[in-house]
Amino acid sequence: MKATILIIDDNVKWCKSLAQNFVQRGYTPVYATTSTEAHDLLARTAIDLVLLDIMLGEENGVDLLKDILLLQPRLPVIMITGFGSIDTAVQSIKLGAFDYVTKPLEFDKLLQLVEHAMNVSCSRDYAPESFASDFPELITHNAAMLALCEKARKFAGTNLPILICGENGTGKEIIADVIHAHSTRSEKPMLKINCSAFPETLLDNELFGHEKGAYTGAETVFKGIFERAHGSSLFLDEIGDMPATIQAKILRALQNHEIRRIGSERVIKVNVRFITATNKDLRQLITNSAFREDLFYRLNVATIKLPPLRERKEDIPLLAEYFLAEHAKTNPTCAQRFSEAVIARFVSHSWPGNVRELKNTVHYAATICTNACIDIPDLPPHFLPKRSPQSSDNIRDDMERALILDMLQKTNFNKKKTAELLNMSRNTLYNKLEKYGIGVPE
Template sequence: MGNNKVIKAEVTAEKQKILIVDDDPSLLRLLGIRLSAAGYAVESAANAKIALGILESFHPQMVISDLRMEGMDGMALFEQIRKQHPNMPVVIMTAHGTIPDAINATKQGVFSFLTKPFESQELLETVQQAIRLQPTSQTTQAKQQLWREKIISRSTVMESLLQQTQQVARSDFPLLIHSQSGTGKELLAQAIHQASHRHQKPFTAINCAAIPEQLLESELFGHSKGAFTGAEKNHTGLFQATDGGTLFLDEIGDMPMSFQVKLLRALQEKEVRPVGSTQSVKVDVRIISATHKNLQQAIIDNTFREDLYYRLNVVELELPPLSQRREDIPLLAQHFLNHCTQQVHQDIKGFSGEAMELLISAPWPGNIRQLQNVVEQSVALSTEVLISANLVRNALRDKTTQLPSFVEARDQFERDYLAKLLKLTAGNVSQAARIAQRNRTEFYKLLNRHHLTAEAFREE
């Protein structure tokens, strides 16, 4: 490679980082020397498998990879990088560079294609073009990551979700977050708001399952003085209070059917009418909704409107349970530990090795909320500088630390109640419905919702 002109990396407080991958040791060394001399921080990998490992800790601004390598080749490596870091530029090198290879690679999203032998000038110009796509310093990166600062994670599955989240945050499309209870849906919704152009406007959250049906309309749309008994003054609803910002509707699957049509109308018309008022008010809010329920099944069960579902679910994000992001457990556990010890002024430094192994391997049906409870109970009972395995084991066994949400408790009560009725009546639906003071059609819907069949109790 010639050196007609020296191109230096732009001067920054921190060096820009490049990962190079090639199974030719001499070329790997030469590229490393040339890029280091130009002012870049360089890491080298002799194959794609090593490169994927380095990628997780080195966090480069770009990757330069050979195309032909033993095992995983350059294009296969590119596909893996794109899954985890979809915005990272990848440059492919090859001694077998042909026009079809170049066209195929660029069509698939490779940033650029270098044919060996190439001049230093060509290499460095390509590198500078790719680097411009990325933040130029860790300080800049840190500023750009403020939107997600409350989300504690280092797992690949969460990183992929957060990159997708940042992309969709730029639009005003309604979002639906689907996940199990206790996974941090509201934190993700807050992060979306912070990454959006609405971040200087209000973010408001409401749990649709926690507010009685008769108060939900007043809470969201507001009411006029004298609209009902106790309405002593005008009340501004959350839609108006959040104007210009983001409204987070948690547990949307538990919203009463009678109110769903009113919400649909408000979303379509972009206006709300306070209870007792004859005047509608224009509002500009972005809706993010969340649920742990299968809304498509709820549509079949006639407990959720199909037209509202498609209005809310323009983009759906699937927030993984804690069991699918176990790499995050040590970070989350230490975060909760630090928070607890600051509150109770205890000098606890961390967890014993065995205690951490228990935390990492536990099933976590209650997800992050359950992990927080386990850490808090362990801190409350600890007398040592390290949380012991016994404390963690006891906290995991203590069901009282796994307090269910209101929705979970209500679902459990309904399921137990219906099962008891069917046992008492030996599976006679008509008799069970009369005892429950519900008609047969409604009673069957309740059974379907909880996956109960009368036939199973007749056999008993």
């Protein structure tokens, strides 16, 4: 089946004439004469390509282009312009339009451009040209992120210590992986340790190792992560949670490239590239005497600060599409796209858990959804619209619905186990699933 093409122009007669030409070539055209009609069609129809006139009566086609690309960033849009507005058409391409054509149209040439745009769209990966081409793991159209990627690429070719800062879930470990992968040490795996995951004595042991007999139970020699990372990169996550005694040892390793195992005075030379990450304000920790100032300046040579997702809203639809496609690789029958309302809700959400929260939300919705398109009811409970005013019955229903969804998620959507945990029969559970509009994949 040929593609569905959305024609947007305020001239109804012209839209119908162009639509008829596409019908004769086997395409399915639909048309809109206002931005409101266009949004409505985009929300309820799977559109493969848009033809958008720059002049929409009193409306601005460029503004509509921005809206379309925000909600569906991979949708190819061809701008239609008169000779007097070619500069605006060129500006539209800079904003993300695929190309432009001028009126009066030559249909055969337009058709060639449409087919070319469709072919490019089908073959396009989730890292378009404006992404950092050397960093396909980082999906972005955001100017700050693109600059960050360029900085990371430059840092990757050096042996400088790198400090990655950012809130939880912003992708600090991904940046570390990418830097190592593009470094001269990439032939060896980068070793990682989360400094907040171990009590002080265990962290000391994991980092520096121990000699046989160093303490009760140390029956053999153990090489710590510093020794095992020799010649490679070492990623120290949550460096701000590192105890003071360990900080002193890390400083020595940075300054002198040497360590000592627990229970030994023998100096062991190590050659590692330090990549560290934190979600804390290290300068404030220094002020509070919780982090060594000399260690900070040793680590803070090449710094990368990741912006939170709420500051890169243009990336939210891109990331959501990527995570949905990622989920579909192992769940081929899951939903294939998002409704416009869902994308709008995603863009307006504050995402305190950042990219990690978005990924989990998409995977949850894709699992819950029983249709081809993920819609608002498929989202986690905190995304659902609140009733106002709330009756006690509504509050109770909301709480029960949220509880059922939570139990379904915990049991990997096993209805039998969910019913047991909720202390209800399976028939009762089925009735409540129907009542609350909860779809569970079979």
